[in-house]
Amino acid sequence: MRKNCTSLQEKLIKEEAEKSAAVESLVKEREARLDIERSHTTLSEDLGRTEREIQSANQKISSLNEMYKRLQEYITSLQQYNGKLHTELSSVEDELKRVEKEKATAAENIAMLRGQLTLSISSQEEATKQKDDLASEVYSMRGELKQVRDDRDCQLSRAQTLNADLMKLKESRENSSIELDSLTLKANELKEKTSLKENQIKALQEKLAAAEKKLQVTDISVFETRTEFEGQKKFVDELQRRLEDTEFKLIEGERLRKKLHNTILELKGNIRVFCRVRPLLSDESRSTEGKIFSYPTSMEASGRGIDLSQNGQKHSFTFDKVFIQDVSQEEIFVEVSQLVQSALDGYKVCIFAYGQTGSGKTYTMMGKPGHPDEKGLIPRSLEQIFQTKQSQQPQGWKYEMQVSMLEIYNETIRDLLSTNRSSYDATRLENGTPGKQYTIKHDANGNTQVSDLTVVDVHSAKEVAFLLNQAANSRSVGKTQMNEQSSRSHFVFTLRIYGVNESTDQQVQGVLNLIDLAGSERLSKSGSTGDRLKETQAINKSLSSLSDVIFALAKKEDHVPFRNSKLTYLLQPCLGGDSKTLMFVNISPDPSSVGESLCSLRFASRVNACEIGTPRRQTNGRATDSRLRYC
Incomplete structure (x- = not known):
């Protein structure tokens, strides 16, 4: 029994060591996951390179569509295979549960054996026999356990690999769909830009043709412009000469105006006489019996003659101008x-x-x-x-x-x-x-x-x-x-x-x-x-x-x-x-x-x-x- 207990303890120690090894394997799996994330980063960088290669994307769209179909088929097969793996994984998990139960049972047995150690001295010989049996059984069980663990690790690694592949496929599918959408949009934008550029090119070509025609017309009109410029220059010179003549004539005209103006005044007389009769005032009008002035209307005396009546006698006078009573100051100044x-x-x-x-x-x-x-x-x-x-x-x-x-x-x-x-x-x-x-x-x-x-x-x-x-x-x-x-x-x-x-x-x-x-x-x-x-x-x-x-x-x-x-x-x-x-x-x-x-x-x-x-x-x-x- 002691030997059996010792062996069981050694078995437990080995199991704990195996457990630590399993933990180490889990750490390695985490590192593997980190490597996968790094690869994902690499994929994102590759995606960036793919974006920079937009010019060649138009040629790859068709191949990506075919790949997308193949990927869909491959994804369906992977999903089927993943289902099988899930079923196998569940069976392995059940086996692990059973082993854990056996481990718990073994722990209980060890406790019972420790309690029965004192009782098992008497049955040491039987235990020795049982030890041999148990040793063989433990050996077989270790083999089975090792086999189960190997199978479990293999299944786990396989499951993890499949899960990683599945995630990669999902991500690549999503990235591919996003990339496909962006590429489609960019392709449409490139098509629109291409059409716009083509229209601009056509417009520029038309403008170039028109400019060439205008250049030809301009070349033709340059000579005409030069000829016209020379004609305009001659015309300006002629206008300048005429302007000088006009200014001279203006000065001469002003001189002539002054001469004629003076001659007119001389003809009118160098000493002239105007007669102005003021209006009657209010106090004068009340005492007035009759008008003492009258103005002849004949052609010779109209506007120039005035008659004064005194004691029934009429006195006639003629001047250069006679202003009657209601004439305004402005009218008088016109004559002056x-x-x-x-x-x-x-x-x-x-x-x-x-x-x-x-x-x-x-x-x-x-x-x-x-x-x-x-x-x-x-x-x-x-x-x-x-x-x-x-x-x-x-x-x-x-x-x-x-x-x-x-x-x-x-x-x-x-x-x-x-x-x-x-x-x-x-x-x-x-x-x-x-x-x-x-x-x-x-x-x-x-x-x-x-x-x-x-x-x-x-x-x-x-x-x-x-x-x-x-x-x-x-x-x-x-x-x-x-x-x-x-x-x-x-x-x-x-x-x-x-x-x-x-x-x-x-x-x-x-x-x-x-x-x-x-x-x-x-x-x-x-x-x-x-x-x-x-x-x-x-x-x-x-x-x-x-x-x-x-x-x-x-x-x-x-x-x-x-x-x-x-x-x-x-x-x-x-x-x-x-x-x-x-x-x-x-x-x-x-x-x-x-x-x-x-x-x-x-x-x-x-x-x-x-x-x-x-x-x-x-x-x-x-x-x-x-x-x-x-x-």
Whole structure:
């Protein structure tokens, strides 16, 4: 029994060793599985190579389809074989269970034998016999066990191999299907790209053919273009020559325009007279018994004639233009604008308003402040001059302009633009002696200068408007029975124009004198006393001197009394033939002023009958006769 027990212990030790060996075999199987996973990685790398070989995939698709069919058949056979292996594996597992049961039984027997060891001494001999039997039996059992284990290991390895092959096949099938799908998609994409490329190639071929045709056409048209370019170049040269001729003709045309413009004004008369009848005022209309003025409608006198009725007697007068009561300021300026243009052309121009107090002289010259539609001749003339200055810049003309304003009050010249206004009142007549003297001088070219007079450079009509407002605030006015706000002095506005044309080296010097004379009035009607009486006497004296000068010019006397008053001496170039002169005679329609109106019309008629010399145009600092062609 002891020997049997020992042998059984050795058998158990061997079985444990075999068990450890089986564990080692399991570890080896795990390593084999790792090797399989590495091979799977290798397969994935091979798959990557397969993806890089997409270009050859189109040729392998058919073979892969056949392989896929074979694989399916092989998979079915493997599945059948796997079923057989599963059945054999189950039988082997049953055998293993039986051996384990026998092992458990043997362990129980060993325990029983150990308990019976003390009892088995007596039966040692029997045990020896049994030992031999058991030894033989153990030997046979070991052989059987070894055989079973070998079969089990073989079956296990086979089962594992089959399982691995099955997994590989499944994976390869899945990979093959995925690869097949991707290859199919890529093949379709390649087909689409191929078709697109073919279409692009066709389009490019068509474009190439069209480009070749265009190139041929271009080669043909290059010569035509060169020929056309040479023709265009000749045409441009011809246009350039014509442009130069046109510019020359434009300059000549401007010269001719100025010459014809001056000729027209000369034909109209170098001293012209316009007559304007102001509208009746509200207080005058209530006392009016009948109209004292009428206007002939004959062809010769229409627009130029005016008839005055006094005490049943009719007096007829004819002037260059007669403006009836409802005429607008704009219509009047249209008739004057040509004279204003002459100042820009280099002539001296003088426009002055004459008439009794309250006849509308200041309204004609200055207009009504704050009413743009009722601007007078002075602001409208300035607007025209600055607009023309702007329009002639493209022709090469550049102008510089200077403004001065003065008044003649009680035969004393006053500077209306003087900045030293604080001592202005102190310079008035003191004990019959003026505080500051201004001297009038005429040079050989007929230019008039007033010593110490303020002269301001101006660049826009707004600047001149500001100066006019300053002068209007400084002008001497007073109240009489004939006018609430009567001008008690002669107002003289002078604009000197210096023009240079750099392209033609032409220079002009023009002067525009705009004069608002003080109103003539009878002492019996004005009711002036004191200072107003002296003012009225001085005004009437200067206007009488003006009448004397006009009469002397009309009779062509050798001596003309220009120096009898400051007014006539200042106007000497305008009245003596060195200027284009226009006189506005302003008439009141009030029947109570019919006597003064008749005197004004008679004086204007004498002025209109005067024949003065030809005005001269200032070019390059020299005066030239307007009848000569100027450069």
